[in-house]
Ligand code: SF4
């Protein structure tokens with residue numbers, strides 16, 4: 342039987358942390374639901390400011406008594422390729438060496454729209470040793486280059502095929518569900534499944550251009566329908582379904598998943614788990630809170646830290662809504678996402694309205710575990726994880 346760290350029940354003594362780094366808000370595309378505005382297209386964080394920021398973030402983590410052992414640095418945009426790639430490489434190398442010296446394991450990657458020259462995309466792929474991901478929308482015209490969705494799609498697919506031509510798998514992608522795209526969610530998953538592409542589906546959030554949020558009922562339907570298309574037969578990882586399934590398996594076996602295996606949007610210790618850096622040095626708990634214009638926790642370039650604000654975010658876990666405290670899925674859901682609650686005007690300690698969808702998907706997972714039995718599902722998880 343395969344080694345299943347998530348299912349052993351052994352406490353894994355690591356302290357994971359994620360830093361989202363947005364070096365620029367500039368973008369070469371024009372997408373309806375983008376969370377980064379096309380502002381100051383020539384601007385990006387300088388190497389000097391980045392070094393200062395990383396050093397400042399490290400100093401805060403020490404002061405907060407967060408002794409990180411495993412660090413993920415996720416470089417996002419805007420479009421990351423609009424940072425001159427020689428400068429980006431120096432920035433990435435600096436952070437790797439900085440944390441390596443502290444004995445911290447660093448895994449980094451970048452999110453890109455792949456809209457760039459063949460040489461640039463290949464360089465970006467090399468900087469991150471192939472750990473890049475992208476966004477996808479195969480059915481609506483919301484992702485555009487200039488005014489052309491077709492142009493966007495053709496270039497994106499061309500660049501992707503150039504860097505994955507020898508691989509069995511396509512680049513992992515995020516699919517954003519809004520009022521226009523949500524009807525295509527199952528079909529988008531089916532395409533990803535055929536292409537051997539791991540996919541994350543997520544509701545649009547309130548940042549960027551004019552967007553149309555989806556309702557909890559719509560989210561629920563999309564989550565359940567994609568679950569039915571994916572469960573037990575797919576060869577790709579579909580998130581958040583995959584993580585939620587693993588969590589339910591843990592919880593049903595009294596394996597405490599609270600800390601080591603928590604993920605967005607199902608964690609309440611976000612302040613101890615992540616930080617997000619903006620091009621001007623502003624610091625937030627995560628990229629999503631930055632995009633929803635939540636109150637910042639400091640500015641790394643100006644060496645400003647707002648301990649009171651960080652404390653407010655940090656206390657979500659102690660102040661969850663009473664419904665969450667009584668909920669049978671609390672261990673798995675952890676009260677949902679703080680950003681969703683803030684977006685719903687329920688504040689940092691509230692219950693997000695997407696609770697409706699989360700309850701439905703947890704129930705669906707439980708029903709399917711009962712029908713199929715754990716061993717069959719665990720074997721399928723092993724296969725997906727060994728790819
Ligand atoms: S607030 Fe939501 S998106 Fe941000 S880190 Fe927490 S769970 Fe993730």
Ligand code: SF4
Nearest residue numbers: 665668674676677696
């Ligand atoms: S499913 Fe709803 S009630 Fe239960 S923990 Fe999640 S947000 Fe709270």
